[in-house]
Amino acid sequence: MDSAVDTRTISLTVNGKAYSKAVSVRMTLADFLRHELRLTGTHVGCEHGVCGACTILFDGMSARSCLMLAVQANGHELTTVEGLANGDEMHPLQQALSEHHGLQCGFCTPGMLTTLVELLRDNPSPSADDVRIAISGNLCRCTGYEGIISATLDAAEKMRAGGVK
Amino acid sequence: MKPPPFSYHDPATLSQAVELLATLDNAKPLAGGQSLMPMLNMRFVLPDHVVDLNGIAELSGVRITESRVEIGAMTRQREVEFSAEIAQACPILIEALHHVGHRQTRNRGTIGGSICHLDPAAELPTLACALDAVIDVIGPNGARQIAFADFPVGYMTPSIELNEIVTRVSFPLWPREAGHSFQEFARRHGDFAIVSAAAMLLVDPAGRISRATLALGGVAATPLRMHEVEAALIGQMATPETFRAAAELCRKVEAVGDVYVSASYRQHLAVVMSKRALAQSFSRCGAMQKH
Numbered sequence: 450m451d452s453a454v455d456t457r458t459i460s461l462t463v464n465g466k467a468y469s470k471a472v473s474v475r476m477t478l479a480d481f482l483r484h485e486l487r488l489t490g491t492h493v494g495c496e497h498g499v500c501g502a503c504t505i506l507f508d509g510m511s512a513r514s515c516l517m518l519a520v521q522a523n524g525h526e527l528t529t530v531e532g533l534a535n536g537d538e539m540h541p542l543q544q545a546l547s548e549h550h551g552l553q554c555g556f557c558t559p560g561m562l563t564t565l566v567e568l569l570r571d572n573p574s575p576s577a578d579d580v581r582i583a584i585s586g587n588l589c590r591c592t593g594y595e596g597i598i599s600a601t602l603d604a605a606e607k608m609r610a611g612g613v614k
Numbered sequence: 615m616k617p618p619p620f621s622y623h624d625p626a627t628l629s630q631a632v633e634l635l636a637t638l639d640n641a642k643p644l645a646g647g648q649s650l651m652p653m654l655n656m657r658f659v660l661p662d663h664v665v666d667l668n669g670i671a672e673l674s675g676v677r678i679t680e681s682r683v684e685i686g687a688m689t690r691q692r693e694v695e696f697s698a699e700i701a702q703a704c705p706i707l708i709e710a711l712h713h714v715g716h717r718q719t720r721n722r723g724t725i726g727g728s729i730c731h732l733d734p735a736a737e738l739p740t741l742a743c744a745l746d747a748v749i750d751v752i753g754p755n756g757a758r759q760i761a762f763a764d765f766p767v768g769y770m771t772p773s774i775e776l777n778e779i780v781t782r783v784s785f786p787l788w789p790r791e792a793g794h795s796f797q798e799f800a801r802r803h804g805d806f807a808i809v810s811a812a813a814m815l816l817v818d819p820a821g822r823i824s825r826a827t828l829a830l831g832g833v834a835a836t837p838l839r840m841h842e843v844e845a846a847l848i849g850q851m852a853t854p855e856t857f858r859a860a861a862e863l864c865r866k867v868e869a870v871g872d873v874y875v876s877a878s879y880r881q882h883l884a885v886v887m888s889k890r891a892l893a894q895s896f897s898r899c900g901a902m903q904k905h
Contacts (some may be wrong), residue, residue, distance in 0.1 A: 455621050474622035474664075477655070496615060498719065510692070510721040516651035517722070520622055521668060539898035556646045564718060586716025 459523040463474030464532030472519045479503040490527050494588070501587030504560035505529050509603060511567045515563065530559035533566060540579040540607035541611070542604040549600035560587045565601050573609055577602060587588060617654040624666040626895050628673060628752065631665055635777040637756035638663040643779055645727030646686060648719045673726070673781060678703050682748075682787055687726025687780045691738075695720060695744065703787055706745075706794035706814065710737040713796070714796070716804045726780040732770050735806035737793035739766070740831030741796065743839050744812035745785045753778035791900025792816045792825075795891040799883050806830040808875050809883035813891035815852070817899045823847045823856070828888060833869045841862060843888065852896045861889035 458530040460469040463486060470485055477496075482488045482505070494500035496515045503514045506528035533540040545551065552558045561584060568575060575583070575611055580601045581594070589597065623638075625631040636643055644650055644662035653659045667673060669689040673688035676697055683704045685694060694700055695711040714720055714728070714737050729736040729749060739762075741747075747762045751774050760773060767773045774780065788794075789849075808834045816825035826847040828840040846860040864884035870876035 457622065475617040475619055476649075477616065477633050480616070496655045498648060501716070501718065504718050507721075512722050513653065514650075516647050516719075518647075518651075518666075519624070520624070521647075521666065521780040549749075566668050567717070582716055582803060 450520035457520050457523070459520055461522045461524065462526045462529055474518065474520050477515050477521045478505075478517040478519050478522055479514035479536075481522070482527075483515060485519075488529050488531050492556055492559050494556065499588070501558070501564065502557050502562040504563045504587065506563050506567060509565050509567070509570075520578075528563070532560050533562055540566065541607050542569065542601065545600035545607070546597065549603060550596035551592060551600035552596075554587075557587055557591075559591040561589065561597055565604075569601070569605055569608060573605060575605060577603070615655050617651070618657055620661050621663045622662060622666065624669050624770060626669050628670055629780070631667060631670060631779060632665070632752055632777075634665050635779065637862070638665070641665050641776075643667055645730070646690065646723040647693065647727075648715065648723040649727065649731045649733070650736050652793045656894075667779070669735055673742055676700065678787075678886075680787075681700040682784045683707065684782055684784045685693070685725045686782055687729075688724050688876070689726075691715075691720040691723045691725060691728070692717075694725060698844070704785055706741065706796055706812065708784060709786065710741045710797040710812065713737045713798045713800075713804075713807070713810070725783050729765075729783050730772055730774070730780050731802060732766055732772050733809070734769065734837065734850040735808070735832035736791050736837055737796070737798070737807065737810060737812075737831065740807075740829050741812045741839035742783065742785070743794050744814065744827045744829035747786070747825075749780055751778045751780050752783070757781070763839070782827065787843040788814050788825075793898035793900075795894035795897035796900065797887045797891040798831075799887060809833055811884070811887035811891040813895045814893040815847075815899060817852045817896065821851050823850055823852050826892075830864065830867065830884050830888070830890065833884050835870065838867060840867075840888070847892070852899075854893065855887055857892040861892060863886050864888045 454469050455474040458471045479493050482491045492502040496503035497515050498516045505514045580598045641663035644664050644666045673686045675686045676682045742762045748759045792813045796812050798807045813828045818824045826844045828843045830838045843860045843863050850856045865881050869877040869880035
């Protein structure tokens with residue numbers, strides 16, 4: 450058996466910025482984002498796909514970055530929570546979360562945001578139930594979820610009115 | 615935790631993948647990673663080689679023929695969930711997928727991966743059991759087909775060799791006028807089923823049941839096909855009493871118990887979920903056939 454830890458060089462785009470790095474093939478994508486790119490907004494909770502805190506957008510689709518290897522991101526385009534705001538201007542969903550008590554400790558927030566940004570892109574007029582189902586794979590121990598749901602509905606309304614993408 | 619050390623291979627073609635699995639010792643194919651990655655992170659599996667199938671384009675895609683839906687093993691669950699063609703031809707597949715994990719896991723998770731992982735509470739194996747799905751595999755000795763009835767050999771153990779790869783899962787189609795239902799009881803949306811039931815029914819113009827299928831998930835070590843229930847339904851008038859009596863036969867299934875759910879509660883749920891699945895299937899049978 451060849452027990453040597455393989456490394457590979459990967460090239461990818463994260464939040465519009467191109468990166469090229471050598472990585473251990475067994476490094477998870479979540480750890481790569483945090484430790485190699487220092488994008489620590491992506492949180493690592495359970496490391497087995499249950500809590501949803503590490504959710505990112507992989508080619509525009511939400512995915513758990515703890516359940517992917519960094520090497521699998523070679524040639525792909527990622528968005529993390531750091532990529533949602535437009536400069537100093539928060540994404541309408543980020544703004545709404547702060548106004549509706551949609552977070553307290555903030556640990557689940559990056560995963561909630563990436564998941565819900567995808568939802569609002571695919572379904573600009575979700576019902577409260579649609580939002581509940583969308584975040585059914587994201588655990589929050591602070592808010593009881595209600596603030597997150599009202600924030601999402603509020604953000605959806607503002608985005609529809611403002612023509613925000 | 616973090617994955618253990620392994621060597622990584624990402625073949626671009628199926629034949630390269632077959633060659634790698636035939637020659638490498640202790641190699642594990644990686645599909646969508648929604649089960650294997652947690653198992654690696656928790657070190658339940660310690661492969662020396664991981665053969666990533668995600669770069670093999672020929673393993674993805676959906677084809678609908680006269681008689682079946684053929685789904686490439688690496689087709690993402692999400693792609694099937696949003697396929698208008700499958701919604702027309704095989705709506706029960708979409709209904710089952712709505713219970714599979716979450717949006718984020720369906721974006722990555724594959725049809726073939728879920729079938730191979732063969733979790734007894736997972737929805738796709740239960741549906742494959744109800745519909746007599748056929749699984750295509752390929753290995754160093756060539757390609758072969760396995761009927762789902764012969765696929766599980768035990769708890770989370772499919773009858774495929776370690777050096778074989780699932781290439782396709784085919785679900786036979788029922789006539790358009792058939793009714794379908796996938797019912798599931800779980801504590802939270804997206805959890806694995808405590809008990810699920812997949813049913814389809816065909817009813818003749820006189821209101822008699824001419825064809826029926828019922829499978830249960832979550833009850834035992836593998837999905838269970840309820841042939842006894844099906845036999846009790848055929849030829850009977852499709853009435854609530856018929857469904858109640860037939861579903862009652864599920865109370866006898868040998869169910870597993872765990873720290874959360876007792877075997878007798880699973881047997882109770884098997885009856886309830888079956889009854890609901892049969893009744894809903896009938897309510898969806900083609901209008902021409904309803905009396």
